[in-house]
Amino acid sequence: MLRLHRPRIALFWQFYAKYFVLFLIPVIVAITFTYFFVVRLIEDDARQRNDIIMTNNSEHIDTAFTALQTTMIHMLSDVNLKSFLPVAGDSLDNQQRNEWLHSLMSQLGKIENGDLVLNAYLYMTRYDLVIDTETHSDKAYYFRFKHPVGDADRAKLFPNLSGKQMMYFTKPYSLGVSPLTPDKSTPPRTVISTIMSYPFNSADPDVYLVLDMNMDVLQERIGGREDWVIGSAIIDGAGQAVVQTGSMEAGSGAANKKTLSSIQSAFNDSWRYVSVIDLQKLLQPARMIRLLSLVFLGFFLVLGSVVSYYLSRKLYAPILEIKTGLATHHEPGRAVRREGNDFDVIKRFSGMLISENNQLSRLVSGMVPMVQEHFVTKLLLGDFRDSGTLEASAKEIDFAYDPKAIRTVLCVEFQYYSRVQEGQSETSRTFLLAELKDRIRKLFPDQTIWLSHTKSDILACVLHHNPGPGVGPKEAAGQIKLELERFSPYYKATIGVGSTVASIEELYISYEQASAMLRFKGVQPEVEICFEEPLRHDRKAWDSYLPMMEVNRIINQCRSRDYDSLLQAVFELLEAGKHVRAFEMKALCSDVLNTWIRAAEHDHADYSIAFYTKLFHMLDGCVTVEELRQAFRDIHALLFRKEEPHVGKGQFDEVLAYIHGHYAEELSIERFAQQMNMSVGHFSRTFKEEVGEKYVEYIAKVRMGKAKQYLLETDLKIDEIAEKVGYWGRNSFIPIFRKYEGITPAKYRNLYSATS
Incomplete structure (x- = not known):
């Protein structure tokens, strides 16, 4: 710096450096503190506030959709619908059919009670019939007069009324004015329909439940009321807007003042709730503090420049004299040290640079194995299939290899036991892997082996086959197995042996085969070795599906x-x-x-x-x-939490045990009251207090439980089951069963046997 044509500039920078260290660094620290702990706090708070609002909106909508889905499933699973489908094509003279039809209309009316659903109807696929809360008619009449859908919008609804549908949301479409209401009391409106088919897993369902969603309510729920939210939408997996309100043009570039905020839906994994945010409004306080901080920093920079320039002019003459004296006392080949002068500073600075350069060299040397392992990983994954590209990339990192050597890939998979997963940190697992790598390298001191951590649970070992005596793939797998057994308390290990390849460009083929071999591991804790040949002869037939x-x-x-x-x-x-x-x-x-x-x-x-x-x-x-x-x-x-029966303690234990063992006999209350020296009324009240149920109710429930077991597990007739559970015949048994189960014994057997 003293050899510059204008040494005063060098002196200026020396003063400015001292000013920077003594004064500006504390100022910069203070400004940085203000920025990171105040401005960032404001920014984070603003973004968190927006995220919380979006999360609340999404949770409310997800809850509404989940409740709606549950309602639709219950509607389609209802006994009335199952009973109605076989007789849906019967004439209106069928009284039972009409009762089920009106019951379905009533259930559809319950779905419309909320503000989210405008209309609900059942669309029969095998019959020309549509049922809603008010009427039932043929399809042409319904979609022309009762629920008019224009020709332009039919393609958005009717193609979706085919195949399996599990709460599918259509594109928005318009419903026109019904010709039956000429006074225009029901104006045109835009809706989104959600569709669910029944049977649920059938590709050719019998009926579709269609709910028309209120677009205004949906838009109000997804739209934020904050002034910084410009627009909101629900985006599906294809990037299309299911529902949208406001403008969704976010733009791009650093100068743009809008950005997107997105939250994944808990109701549908492919949906996201997206909001367009005006950053200028949201981060206005943070921007103001940032601007003031920059102005404050600029002021002190200018102040330091002025002060340094003034001092450099005042003190330049003595510095020039010192520089001349140092030049006259300099001897070639000999270091000159003068405490406090610029030469000494420059010398110390040069020594520091040399030291830092040495440290950097050692750091780079230590990173070479990591870079080379990454190169091997890319090689195994098939990123280098061209010899020219591979050679150039290897040369850049000083990676030596023989292009035509014979190699085999062994894949070692680690499956940590559940107790280890919970009790061991990621650092401990890293140390375990490092120890395993070191042991594997020591197994083959005379043979080249490459190791690569290709996946979080897979370590690939590339074994080179030397022309002379060496270890083959099977022998190498056996030696690695012995080392892996040392780590058996931590994880189950499996070794997959790939094919042997003669070119480094084909190494990915051996890796893919070794990875594929890992699929055939078993469920025993010992270390396994998976070869291709033994697997061909050792594949036992096993039905992996429950009959x-x-x-x-x-x-x-x-x-x-x-x-x-x-x-x-x-x-x-x-x-x-x-x-x-x-x-x-x-x-x-x-x-x-x-x-x-x-x-x-x-x-x-x-x-x-x-x-x-x-x-x-x-x-x-x-x-x-x-x-x-x-x-x-x-x-x-x-x-299967066992529900403890509500039994009384003490005096009623013998009575309850007798009831459970003799439920088929006549169990009169007078008998037990006399046995316990109580009046009938006192026995009844005491039984209710201690057992929690009336005496007659308790006996009936015990008998109904046994009756249901006979209905599902035996082919006994109703009369025979009635006698086995303590009733004189079907005439006394069926009314009691219907009272407690809601249906007759025959329907119960048919319904739950069919479900099974």
């Missing part, structure tokens, strides 16, 4: 409260399939869990989708048969 007979047996056991047998049956199933492939076992276990859920919903309708998702996650995280057993124990305890 319908087994499904019916599980459902009947649930209805008869035989919960312990359910768990025992699963344990037997796991024991029988403990030597099959893990994916087959997981598929079968998923079928069992799905059947358990179906059976449990009969008694517990309060479980949520999130609860069921948690159960499947518990099952999916299992690695071994023992973990599957424990998972089913936990799931069994959650799904």
